[in-house]
Amino acid sequence: MLADKAYGAEQIREMIQDQGATPNIPRESNRRRRPCFSKRLYRERNLIERFFSKLKHFRRLANRYERLAANLLATIQLASMRLWLRAHEFTA
The missing domain is CATH 1.10.287 (Helix Hairpins)
Incomplete structure (x- = not known):
């Protein structure tokens, strides 16, 4: 699941994992633990955002x-x- 930093809370990450998905959310600057994050995959989120903007x-x-x-x-x-x-x- 792709999301921005606003959805980076640990409870939200756990909920996503409980549903069988893998969260791809950038870490917040004050977070010590570094969760798994793919910049390449996150860039594709921009395409979706622009599509909804055009709609x-x-x-x-x-x-x-x-x-x-x-x-x-x-x-x-x-x-x-x-x-x-x-x-x-x-x-x-």
Whole structure:
């Protein structure tokens, strides 16, 4: 599980491990014990953060007009496809 320093508390790390996942959270500066941390994996978290930021540019998603889960998922899929097409378009 990828998270930022705000989720680096020992209780949260233990909860993640109890659920069968491995926490990849950078250590806080005042922590003595150095938990396992991968910088390469943590960099990929940035891609996800930027994707959610781009999704929020779609007014229908930002204002949460959709009340049904199925409609919300369909709206997210349409917005994701539009972002993917925009990123992979080419000029001839």
